[in-house]
Amino acid sequence: MRKNMKTTLTLSLLFINLNAYALTLFVGDTGVDFRHDKLKPVQGFNPSEIADNGIDEDRNQRKDDVSGWNFQDNNKDPFGYKREYSFTSKELRINKLYARYERGENLNNQDFETLRDAFNDAEFLEDYNYRNNISHGTHVAGIAAKGIKGLSIFSARHNGANPRDLFSLKNNKLNKMTEASIIEFAKEVAKYSEYRYLYTAESQADVYNGSYGYDFELIKRIIKSRFNPTGEVTDSQGKIFSKAYNESICRAVRKFKNTIFVFAAGNDKANNDSSPSLPSNVSEFCPNVISVAAVYKNKLANFSNYGKRTVDVAAPGVAILSSAPGNQMIYASGTSMAAPNVANLALRIKQANPALSGAEVKTIIVETVSKFSNLSDKIRSGGVINTERALSVAKESKTKSLKEALYAAKANFNNKGNGTISAAAPVMQRPSLYVMPMPEAL
Ligand SMILES: [Ca+2]
Ligand SMILES: [Ca+2]
Numbered sequence: 267m268r269k270n271m272k273t274t275l276t277l278s279l280l281f282i283n284l285n286a287y288a289l290t291l292f293v294g295d296t297g298v299d300f301r302h303d304k305l306k307p308v309q310g311f312n313p314s315e316i317a318d319n320g321i322d323e324d325r326n327q328r329k330d331d332v333s334g335w336n337f338q339d340n341n342k343d344p345f346g347y348k349r350e351y352s353f354t355s356k357e358l359r360i361n362k363l364y365a366r367y368e369r370g371e372n373l374n375n376q377d378f379e380t381l382r383d384a385f386n387d388a389e390f391l392e393d394y395n396y397r398n399n400i401s402h403g404t405h406v407a408g409i410a411a412k413g414i415k416g417l418s419i420f421s422a423r424h425n426g427a428n429p430r431d432l433f434s435l436k437n438n439k440l441n442k443m444t445e446a447s448i449i450e451f452a453k454e455v456a457k458y459s460e461y462r463y464l465y466t467a468e469s470q471a472d473v474y475n476g477s478y479g480y481d482f483e484l485i486k487r488i489i490k491s492r493f494n495p496t497g498e499v500t501d502s503q504g505k506i507f508s509k510a511y512n513e514s515i516c517r518a519v520r521k522f523k524n525t526i527f528v529f530a531a532g533n534d535k536a537n538n539d540s541s542p543s544l545p546s547n548v549s550e551f552c553p554n555v556i557s558v559a560a561v562y563k564n565k566l567a568n569f570s571n572y573g574k575r576t577v578d579v580a581a582p583g584v585a586i587l588s589s590a591p592g593n594q595m596i597y598a599s600g601t602s603m604a605a606p607n608v609a610n611l612a613l614r615i616k617q618a619n620p621a622l623s624g625a626e627v628k629t630i631i632v633e634t635v636s637k638f639s640n641l642s643d644k645i646r647s648g649g650v651i652n653t654e655r656a657l658s659v660a661k662e663s664k665t666k667s668l669k670e671a672l673y674a675a676k677a678n679f680n681n682k683g684n685g686t687i688s689a690a691a692p693v694m695q696r697p698s699l700y701v702m703p704m705p706e707a708l
Contacts, residue, residue, distance in 0.1 A: 289417045289613050291410055292334070292466040292474045293606075295403030297345040298421035299591040300333060302404060308411045309333055310418030312469075326468070334421035337462055344421035345591070351400045352592030360384045360394070365585040365597035368562070398598065401590040405598050406477050408589030409606035414613050420469070424462055443493035448503055449510040451492055456514030459545070463519050463527070470524045472616045472624075475609040477530045477602035482508075482541035501541070508542035515545055516552035526624035527555045528609045530601035531571040538573035550576045554624030556612075556631060560584065560604035564638050564650050570601055572644035578632050580641055580650045581607040611651055618660035626668050630659050633672050634679075655679060 290310060300309040312332050314324035322329045330342045339346055353361065363381055367373055373381075384390050407419055440447045466474045480488070486499040489507055519527055532543040538557070549557035557576060560567040560583025567584050571577065583604030590596040608631065615627050622630070634656040635649030642648040655675060662671035 289414065289617055290469060290471040290473075291407075291417060291419045291609060291613060292422050292469070292471045293403055293407045293410065293419060294422040294424060294462060294466070294474060294476045295406050295478065296399055296401075297336065297338075297343075297347065297403045297423040298334070298407045298419060299345045299351075299404045299589075300419075300421075301345075302408070302589045302591070302593050304408055304589045305404065305411065305419065308407075308414075308417045308419045310420040312420070326465075328465075333419075334423070335465060337422065337424035339423075344423060345404075346423055347400050347591070351397060353397050353401075353590065353594055353596060354393075356384075356390075357394050357397065358594070358596070360390075361596050365587075365599075368585040368597075368599055397590075401594075401596060401598075402477070402602065404591050405586075405588045405596065406475060406602060406606045409586060409603060410473070410475055410609040410613065412588075412610055414610065414617070416617070417613060420466075420471070422462055422465060441493070443489070443495050443499075443503070445503075445506055447493070448489060448506050451489070452507045452510035453514050455488070456511045456518070460515065460518040463515070466522075466525065468522075470522070472525065473609045473612045474525055474527045475606050476527065476545060477600075477605045479530060479532050479546050480544045481532055481534050481536065482543065485542070485544060505542060508544060508547060511544055512542075512548045512551050515548045516555065519548070520552050520554055523554065523623045523625070525554060526612050526627045527552075528605050528612060529555065529557050530605040531557050531559045531573070531577045533560075533569045533600050533602075534571055535569060536571045538571050538576040542576070543571055546571070547573075547576050549578055554628060556608060556628045558583075558601060558605045558608045559645055560599070560601045561641075561650055564636070565640055566644060567599070567601075567604075569599070570604075574643055574646060576646070577644070578628070578646050579608065579635055580604065580645050581611075582650075583607070608651055611653055611656055614653065615656055615660040618657055619664050622660065622663065622668075626663070629668065630656050630663070630672070634659055634675070 298305065300306060310333050315330060315332050316323050317332045318330055320329055328335050332342065334344045336343045336346045363377055367381065403421065403423065411417055411419060440450055482504055485507060486504045489499045489503060529546040529549065531538055531546045538547055546557040549555040556578045559572050559577045559580040560570040561580040562584035566572060566580065581604040583601055584599045585597045586603040587595055587597050611631060612627050615630055616622060631651055632647045634652050635647045636652045637649040659671050659675045662674060
């Protein structure tokens with residue numbers, strides 16, 4: 267999509283409502299099923315591209331990319347699955363039961379037995395996980411879109427595949443593993459991802475949601491596969507890679523000032539300060555990138571990554587009901603679900619004041635959180651996103667500088683949240699059903 271997309275959308279809306287602002291969201295994920303009743307009204311249409319004529323009208327090297335691009339199959343299909351993708355009635359029943367468990371509801375013995383049987387059934391789990399992965403992007407899109415009018419969603423499908431291409435990235439010049447060669451390799455890997463972000467950014471999207479990532483162990487394995495050293499890749503070598511990767515991605519995305527990039531922190535219970543998660547940790551370097559942990563009832567979810575330096579905010583991410591392919595609704599948990607809650611807020615902020623930059627949207631979200639003592643040493647802002655506060659600041663910022671708007675609003679914050687936990691934390695070990703979506707397909 268070319269740079270004039272926003273302008274064209276805005277102009278066409280001018281005839282309907284002078285104040286209307288065309289909000290755009292890109293969902294970088296496993297594909298979005300726009301046939302869903304909840305997503306049909308928010309399907310984005312690129313006005314510079316004519317559908318299904320085999321011609322690349324907007325000359326972005328992608329023919330007929332009307333509602334996004336499928337990087338995985340290199341075609342225009344924003345969803346892209348041919349196999350059976352609807353959940354079976356048994357899967358839906360288990361899904362609902364597990365959500366009740368996660369919310370700390372009282373389950374009877376029969377319910378527990380049903381859950382245990384299902385999770386011990388390898389065949390069931392394989393199908394169920396497959397459909398959870400397929401539905402991931404559709405679920406994320408539904409969360410981000412909830413309650414927002416005048417939104418256009420585009421799908422950048424590039425997830426759910428094996429990262430084997432990344433493992434096979436070989437540059438013969440780089441045979442010896444040194445600090446310099448690790449940095450060069452990190453830049454090469456970043457370059458491989460960048461064009462997807464640029465696709466988003468070129469359209470001047472308001473928000474990009476990235477509910478995916480590489481954990482630190484995978485990062486070290488990728489380095490090992492590239493250089494094949496005799497010993498293991500050390501943490502400090504992994505960090506050298508991460509820093510170079512983050513700086514490269516940031517250089518690419520920070521040029522696109524209108525867009526805020528929202529990334530999930532990861533589901534490994536890890537401290538991202540000491541074991542970086544990518545691309546979530548780009549947020550540390552980049553003013554228009556925000557990283558998100560998951561909470562349930564204002565307490566860090568038992569699977570969520572965190573980081574006093576590297577994870578900006580927390581948002582609800584447990585047992586979230588949203589859209590799934592086949593016009594279904596399912597529950598899912600993960601920082602993958604927390605991130606689109608932040609994307610949703612970012613879109614509302616842009617709707618309240620379209621003049622705000624991506625970096626300013628991040629500032630508003632971070633500065634208006636409800637603080638909780640259990641998050642103070644785990645999250646940079648020390649809190650959970652607060653929609654009401656953020657929107658009041660966004661509105662104020664139309665007539666005041668952002669600094670003044672924040673200052674004025676903060677005087678009115680009655681900091682209700684003080685770390686009180688209202689629900690019992692789940693006791694059973696959480697099965698790894700909602701895997702962090704596979705590392706970015708490269
Ligand atoms: Ca095109
Ligand atoms: Ca076309």
